[in-house]
Amino acid sequence: KQEVTQIPAALxxxxxxxxxxxxxxxxxxxxxxxxFRQDPGKGLTSxxxxxxxxxxxxxxxLNASLDKSSGRSTxxxxxxxxxxxxxxxxxxxDSGNTPLVFGKGTRLSVIA
Amino acid sequence: xxxxxxxxxxxxxxxxxxxxxxxxxxxxxDTVSWYQQALGQGPQFIFQYYEEEERQRGNFPDRFSxxxxxxYSSELNVNALLLGDSALYLCASSSxxxxxxxxxxxxxxxxx
Numbered sequence: 001k002q003e004v005t006q007i008p009a010a011l012x013x014x015x016x017x018x019x020x021x022x023x024x025x026x027x028x029x030x031x032x033x034x035x036f037r038q039d040p041g042k043g044l045t046s047x048x049x050x051x052x053x054x055x056x057x058x059x060x061x062l063n064a065s066l067d068k069s070s071g072r073s074t075x076x077x078x079x080x081x082x083x084x085x086x087x088x089x090x091x092x093x094d095s096g097n098t099p100l101v102f103g104k105g106t107r108l109s110v111i112a
Numbered sequence: 113x114x115x116x117x118x119x120x121x122x123x124x125x126x127x128x129x130x131x132x133x134x135x136x137x138x139x140x141x142d143t144v145s146w147y148q149q150a151l152g153q154g155p156q157f158i159f160q161y162y163e164e165e166e167r168q169r170g171n172f173p174d175r176f177s178x179x180x181x182x183x184y185s186s187e188l189n190v191n192a193l194l195l196g197d198s199a200l201y202l203c204a205s206s207s208x209x210x211x212x213x214x215x216x217x218x219x220x221x222x223x224x
Binding site for chain 1: 116118145152153154155156157160168170200202204210211212213214215216217218220
């Protein structure tokens with residue numbers, strides 16, 4: 001059974017700082033991994049999707065890496081802004097339409 | 113291109129009542145999954161529908177049931193509501209594993 005852990009649980013940084021969010025998962029036989037952002041009380045917004053054959057994906061100031069064999073992924077946010085404040089969730093995916101499994105996420109606060 | 117649409121946005125029900133939540137998937141997606149998210153927790157998988165059949169189910173009681181229509185839209189029904197059913201209910205659509213999942217904005221259910 002897949003289990004997901006995200007560290008740290010919460011993070012507060014000053015604006016402009018670069019930061020790294022960590023995600024670990026127990027079953028490395030994954031098909032891909034998705035990073036999501038969730039604003040309070042809202043739905044999940046997909047940020048990046050990394051296929052198991054890829055090492056990383058980039059979108060603007062976001063860069064996600066995947067080390068499938070060690071069961072780890074990181075989300076790097078460059079030059080953080082107050083608008084980046086949200087909860088970030090990672091979800092490894094299996095092949096087909098196997099349901100996503102989530103951890104509790106990392107709650108990020110970027111202070112102006 | 114509309115993403116995943118959920119209705120209603122908010123709902124208040126009394127213990128023992130029944131509720132129906134609705135979801136329209138993203139255009140081109142044929143699979144709908146439902147998740148329950150309690151405050152401060154990651155989303156928990158309820159069930160998934162494909163070709164109008166329940167394909168997979170998480171660890172939720174039979175009070176939780178669903179349906180998928182020929183146009184791929186879906187409903188989540190919860191009977192005999194309990195206070196503990198208060199949560200954000202998320203719908204996600206997908207079409208195979210390659211392109212990941214798209215989530216809706218959620219329905220906030222409060223049981224009083």
